[in-house]
Amino acid sequence: MKDIILKAENISKQYRLGQVGTGTLTHDLNRWWHEIRGKENPYLKIGDTNDRSTKGESDYVWALQDINFEVERGEVLGIIGKNGAGKSTLLKILSKVTAPTTGSIKCRGRIASLLEVGTGFNGEMTGRENIFLNGAILGMTKKEITSKIDEIIEFSGCERYIDTPVKRYSSGMTVRLAFAVAAFLEPEILVIDEVLAVGDAEFQKKAIGKMQDISRSGGRTVLFVSHNMAAVETLCTRVMSLREGRIIDSGNPSKVISKYLQESSFSQSKIEFQNEEFSLGNDNIKIIYAAIENASNENKDDIVDVTSEINFRLKIINKTSNENLLVGYDLLTIKGDVVFGSGKKFVCKSNQITNLVCKIPSDFLNDDLYQIYVYCLSDEMRELYSNKDLLTFEVKDVRRETGYLGKINGIVRPKLEWTIE
Template sequence: MSKVVIKAEHISKQYRLGLVGTGTVRDDMKRWWYNLRGKEDPFLKIGEANDRSSKGESDYVWSLRDINFEINQGDSVGIIGRNGAGKSTLLKILSQVTQPTTGKIYTKGRIASLLEVGTGFHPEMTGRENIYLNGAILGMRKHEITRKFDEIVAFSGVERYIDTPVKRYSSGMYVRLAFAVAAHLESEILIVDEVLAVGDAEFQKKCLGKMNDVSKGEGRTVLFVSHSMASVKKLCNKGIVLHHGETVFNGNVESAINYYENNLIATDRNLSIEYSDSPSLPMQIKSVNLLNSKLNKLFTTEDELVFEFEFLTRENVEGAYITIDLKDSNDELVYWSGDYTSDRFKNKVIGHSKLLCKLPKGLLTSGIYNVSFAVYSPVKGVVQNEFSKIISFEIEESQHSYLSQFNINYPGRIGIPSQWIHIE
């Protein structure tokens, strides 16, 4: 019979916007008065789901609402959800970093957590000292930590800096050492947030292998948050899907990923946009389609991205070209395509035309991306600019990357060498 090591009963977490702590003295007194009389906290009856896409009317939001689950020893559980779904809040409650507003968490065994860069590290202490500090927090004796010390340092790859204060470490070095400590010290439960994204691809692969060994080889329990469904599928055997702070699916990992992609992510994917007619513009994009033959609208890092444009020329604009701004899920501009050396529209025949833009494969890592388009001329400036209209798509990891073959660097961004083809 499986042994339950984590049990969540009716876990909820409420925050008041704009305030630190529980709120005002008046609110605290009201809570105390209701509790004294044996009545329910009145603030549990108010509040809204944590939907970042809407303004809302209440100062109170529920980051988590009535979460229930059981996790058995040796399970690897992927916590899946969009940004703001409550994944990190849940891990903080499980790690006892914060307390739930309602409900109870039952855990059996020591918990090692890696929630964000530098979690559990004292910046003034060296890497060596922090290894012993973390072990002591987990309840290990000095000789037990010493026995694991060389293995931790070797895995982290920061041996040269092990006696340097960690405040001088880069974010990648921080994560390398922090993960090595969490994975190698003797805890029964390992909790890892998506902080591993800071590390390079080789280290991420190494970490996934170690977590797999920890779970399947050593029988320890792993909770893993990641936006990479490929990583979750490789590591985990179970999945919990969160949406607006509520559990919407709890089951085997493949079913959890399918639910997430088909019910939550697929509705956000938008592979085509149309622009309203603007007779005052000399040139304008009429529509853009990201060509895709797959039913699930997913791409891999090996796929070539092909944008199909319908274009209208009313009057030729000197040096005009189409720009493509591609942003990640954090709204950071990661790639840009604007071939300003091209005479693509020079002396263009007045009227409608259709053209393709092919972006090289292997340039993007796994994740969700948003793309916007504009028409620009170095002589006339912005011709058309509607950045509110976007194409959204998701990329899954594949085995190869071709980014290293390009060395084109513009200030603050990377220019993608793109191929433009007139088809009409």
């Protein structure tokens, strides 16, 4: 039997644009008249999808539509999606900060939320006083909070400032203390929005480790929203992907994240400009051509296969008086992992086109989506220009499409020699 600790049934959330509340007395009376007659709210039948990039035709938008899911005790559920997909709205409903327009939430146990920096903190009170205040809000007794307070202060790293008003804390310190309170006071469900991104790398590592501990050893449930896909993949046991207020995918973290990133990425394996005026770059470097080209003799088409030799071609114009440049790039997976970096010093004549080619060997890259992060440095190693997503391209495994069923793990898949001795 599943031990379900949280269940969302037919959750939808509608907002009215432009004003706070329903907007007019007429709308309120119309809702009331339908309600006393036992009829459905008339404004539930109207409203646009929550697409922030389009104007729309209605004053109402659906931030969430027909959300249904269950969370088991001890599960770490990651929620991903673009800005405006409905992630924060869903967490606010789960945390009872706001009510759904339709549907219901059923949960068993206390919910602790970290939705925004400083949520639930009183800026005039000290860090120590806020620990007791937050603990009381979560339903803890003073005795329970006192037994945990030393651990909370130590984990937060704010011991020196613990008796200073929170209004004097930096955003990072506030998040440290808020997370420590939520984690150490042991709620049954911990809800965390993107707030951990405010902390430094050391704190993020500690926080992820703590969330893993409370879910695995403590049997507590974590709902985690983040744009850091590496953190989501490391921490979560299941991932749910939202788009325009709807659940579009749910399941294995690696598969859901890979599909989300591929659908979100704008694949551009070639850029070309006819003249310098409209090219990429700045006052130091102009890029008039960049491309990933299949250089294999066997595959002349546009598909880059794992067995293909690849040419990364770059045509630049050096606009500086220094002709000695270091040109290089990092090859990244779509999740942001660095596969390798490569660079070399060249003599690039001022105001002339320099055509550079870097060969990536065949039987080296695995089937995946990759990005090129290019940079140009001066002879003194001063950055002249960089572009973090110059090109995006896909490497395919044609053999899998033609009957080869195996999937080789790893970022790279070199063709290594095997022999029997």
